[in-house]
Amino acid sequence: MPQIDKTVNNHAGFVKEAPGKPREKCGIFALAGYRGPGRAAILAYLGLLALQHRGQESAGMAYGSPEGLVLLKGMGLVDRVFTRRSLTSITADTILGHVRYSTTGSNKPANAQPLLARSRDGSAIALAHNGNLTNTAVLHQKLLEEGHIFHSTSDSEIILTYIFQYRRGGLGEAVRKAVPLIQGAYAAVATDGREVVAFRDPGGFRPLVLGRLNGATVFASETAALDTVGASFVRDIKPGEIVSTAGGVLSSFSVPAAEKASLCIFEYVYFARPDSVIDGVSVHIFRKKVGRKLAGRIPASVDLVVPSPDSGISAGIGLADELGIPLEWAIHRNPYLGRTFIEPTRAGREEAVRLKFNPITALIRGKRVALVDDSLVRGTTARVLIELLRAAGAATVHLCIASPPYRFPCYYGIDIPVASDLAVPGESLSYLAASIGADSVTFARAEDLYSSAGRGAENYCTACFTGHYPDEGH
Numbered sequence: 001m002p003q004i005d006k007t008v009n010n011h012a013g014f015v016k017e018a019p020g021k022p023r024e025k026c027g028i029f030a031l032a033g034y035r036g037p038g039r040a041a042i043l044a045y046l047g048l049l050a051l052q053h054r055g056q057e058s059a060g061m062a063y064g065s066p067e068g069l070v071l072l073k074g075m076g077l078v079d080r081v082f083t084r085r086s087l088t089s090i091t092a093d094t095i096l097g098h099v100r101y102s103t104t105g106s107n108k109p110a111n112a113q114p115l116l117a118r119s120r121d122g123s124a125i126a127l128a129h130n131g132n133l134t135n136t137a138v139l140h141q142k143l144l145e146e147g148h149i150f151h152s153t154s155d156s157e158i159i160l161t162y163i164f165q166y167r168r169g170g171l172g173e174a175v176r177k178a179v180p181l182i183q184g185a186y187a188a189v190a191t192d193g194r195e196v197v198a199f200r201d202p203g204g205f206r207p208l209v210l211g212r213l214n215g216a217t218v219f220a221s222e223t224a225a226l227d228t229v230g231a232s233f234v235r236d237i238k239p240g241e242i243v244s245t246a247g248g249v250l251s252s253f254s255v256p257a258a259e260k261a262s263l264c265i266f267e268y269v270y271f272a273r274p275d276s277v278i279d280g281v282s283v284h285i286f287r288k289k290v291g292r293k294l295a296g297r298i299p300a301s302v303d304l305v306v307p308s309p310d311s312g313i314s315a316g317i318g319l320a321d322e323l324g325i326p327l328e329w330a331i332h333r334n335p336y337l338g339r340t341f342i343e344p345t346r347a348g349r350e351e352a353v354r355l356k357f358n359p360i361t362a363l364i365r366g367k368r369v370a371l372v373d374d375s376l377v378r379g380t381t382a383r384v385l386i387e388l389l390r391a392a393g394a395a396t397v398h399l400c401i402a403s404p405p406y407r408f409p410c411y412y413g414i415d416i417p418v419a420s421d422l423a424v425p426g427e428s429l430s431y432l433a434a435s436i437g438a439d440s441v442t443f444a445r446a447e448d449l450y451s452s453a454g455r456g457a458e459n460y461c462t463a464c465f466t467g468h469y470p471d472e473g474h
Helices: 040-050 136-145 156-165 171-181 223-229 266-271 283-297 313-323 346-356 380-391 429-436 446-453
Strands: 004-008 026-032 058-065 068-075 095-100 115-118 124-130 187-191 196-200 209-213 216-220 232-236 241-244 251-254 304-307 331-333 357-359 368-373 396-401 440-443
Touching: 026 040, 026 124, 026 187, 026 196, 040 058, 040 095, 040 216, 040 223, 058 124, 068 115, 068 124, 095 124, 095 187, 115 156, 124 156, 136 156, 156 171, 156 187, 171 187, 171 196, 171 241, 171 251, 196 216, 209 223, 216 223, 223 232, 266 283, 266 446, 283 313, 283 446, 304 313, 313 368, 331 380, 346 357, 346 380, 357 380, 368 380, 380 396, 380 429, 429 440
Parallel strands: 004 068, 304 368, 368 396, 396 440
Antiparallel strands: 026 095, 026 216, 058 068, 058 095, 115 124, 124 187, 187 196, 196 241, 209 216, 209 232, 241 251, 331 357
């Protein structure tokens, strides 16, 4: 039977933004065996909305039907690609959804996920992937030499290709055979319209959780998506684990785990929603703890804590609590501005930030301000916010960053600028402070992150701070 690809070439609601923050690659939400109340497609839609922060370039769903595996996807935000009305006619009880921000492969419709592989005999498999492979070039060349024709520029197609090659033994077995061939970061879910298989790389770079809802199995990138649809959290998918829903029964198989766990520490710092829990750690509480640890390092007295909307709120609360001073939402963020096209120039990026933020002068005038944010990449947002605070009458502005300096590129699914564009490629803190207009800059230390998570450095990937990569041999 034919497989239907209903790609929506709709760019409304999306224009690519030059990153002033690190960008996560994507989010995954899947349901298996859901029989009500309501439609699985509507729940998938709500789950993807809950994960919209993980990717805004494209959205998609794949599900089984009498005509075969159907693929719906398009460019833009979830509520622009799908409408509730269009989803109510979908009766499938198993569905796979994805939101994407490109880190490997450009932002074009062919790269929107889920990706679909199909054959003349009517078999098809869809894949949703979060992460980046580190042996893409080798595998890509190998597949080209074997005669494979690529339809996208995404490394996810390599994973799908190998799974599809082994499909005759069943989806779960196909994943088991494909996984040893790929290296790097992957939290992924595949489906043939009946069975759903979720799998995570041996280092556990990217999060993936298992939930239950009215007898159905749910997989999601974050627990916040489970909460949104009313699903109960069961557990995290373990590093190196493959979980299958074949026959309506959960089964698990594990490949050997990596010598070192490698959960990306930036999941806690920035990527994940504050209401999510990752590997048993509350993201909001983690950020508050880091904020508290900043309190003893600010090299001057401050009267007021002002968080950068919305990324500095949790750390700002912790800093204000520890210092015993007020926290004020003294910078208003325009919630109706939407995503604005930004020219790839410093001037263009700064203009966009000014359109987005406005200070409340009555709260700021004469105050010694601690401006809090979760990370510093280019310094674009910080530079403009500091300028706005000074224009509103702040006596001093001390920038407090709830993570260490971002110094090195990421190869595991985070889109960041090249080293020359980073705010801290190697300069002293005093030079950095002067360049962005702050009186001082204070960064959290890597040890602050580990202690806030309650685990040692050996559990995390911190390559963007340290330059030490978990799989340097690859």
